[in-house]
Amino acid sequence: MAALNESIARMANAEDQCTGRFWESRFKSQALLDEKALAACMAYVDLNPIRAKMAKTPETSEHTSIKRRIESLKTHTPQPLKLAEFVGNPREPMPQGLPFHLQDYIQLVDITGRAIRENKRGFIDNNQPPILERLNISSHEWRVLTTQFESKFKSLVGCKEKLMLAANALGLQRRPAYANCEATLH
Template identity: 90%
Template sequence: MPRPRKQQISLEATPYYHCTSRCVRRAFLCGLDSLTGKDYEYRRQWVEDRILFLGEVFCIDVCAYAVMSNHHHVVLHINMAEAQSLTDLEVCERWHKLYKGTLLTQKFLKGELLDEAQWLAVKEKLDHWRLELANISRWMWALNEPIARMANAEDQCTGRFWESRFKSQALLDEKALAACMAYVDLNPIRARMAKTPESSDHTSIKRRIENQETNNPQPLKLAEFVGNPREPMPQGLPFHLQDYVQLVDITGRAIREDKRGFINNNLPPILERLNISSHEWLVLTTQFESKFKSLVGCKEKLMLAAKALGLQRRPAYANCEAILH
């Protein structure tokens, strides 16, 4: 029996999670359906736009994403510090970008006077919404539900569009985070939908490369790379952007079908710092979901996370010990 989602996500273990949802129908979410001949490629933009929008509304940073033909991947960071720093008005403004709220919260947003009882009712809502803005389950629902409605309306049908539950993996350390982000960004290359990261449509890596090449002044809407860990450590991904982009590019070329599985020796220092060999890296970036279950990290972090989540068994312990040490 599946564990409740609240028992799979713990900020004590990690704020980073890899989530994926798959379309339940035979028909594709996006791309060309070979059985019907209908092209749903434009729907990938629906999903990408929604991911980026939610990254601005929620206190959850989007680290990586890839929108595929019948599923999507996201790597998310729960930014609880941001949620706690929001004013009541900011919480209300963000929530109302998603939902109508209540009559009282609408009055509060307009600056209308509230009596004590009304304010207490509003305050109770705002405290709940503050937590929801840092809730991955709410984030995934806010992503999937509107897409399902749009697709159902277009297909003139009703019923489930997505599988009943999204899958999630807790990324317990830097190795797991870097490997999972690269795994997500390289999805189109493994699926032979693209040959290079910069040509991988509807992925975070393409968005990062384009932003880097054009020096686009517009917000990237993705989690920032802040460099190697240090004290004090700013909020963001603990890698250098150039190292990560170079590493993903080299890896993408290594896993192309017309290339042998080999990574150039002139690797950026990110792998050396993380103590991951080129062989281990190729395994991680091609078999991440199949090798690991709900918790991913070194054996020490895995044991601590399993204890925090009350798990009697340590999922995929042997693979974590062998590959992530």
């Protein structure tokens, strides 16, 4: 990081006609050594817009991974490819990805965001309903999506209207998992 920081600082200082370190100690490189550290760091970053009072909830906080993940959930589309996938609890062999469940992470961020910190301007108001309620996801839908995803849905996942649109766009004669989508995802 020091070598990278130095070259960037030299270019930026020449461009801005100034001196000093480029990042001015604002950003640090920290090793995240376990799942707790990873979850804490992710939640810290995803809550920055709320703590800065730039957003009221995770689903409205611009430029955050949690907002992109929530948008994917709401539209029943796969998680964004540029974001690491949630692969569940640690196990052997461990697949590549984040070692916890998406639902746990979203609830963790929601609960953490409600904690009022004296040195920060913003927080999630306790009068806000729980995050699944705000997203209009029933507990039944959430339970099925997060526990039976692979067995219920094979290639297309979404509410029946989105499934029909996708099947038509792909020229599919059959509607894969239509009955499951109709029964589960209203």
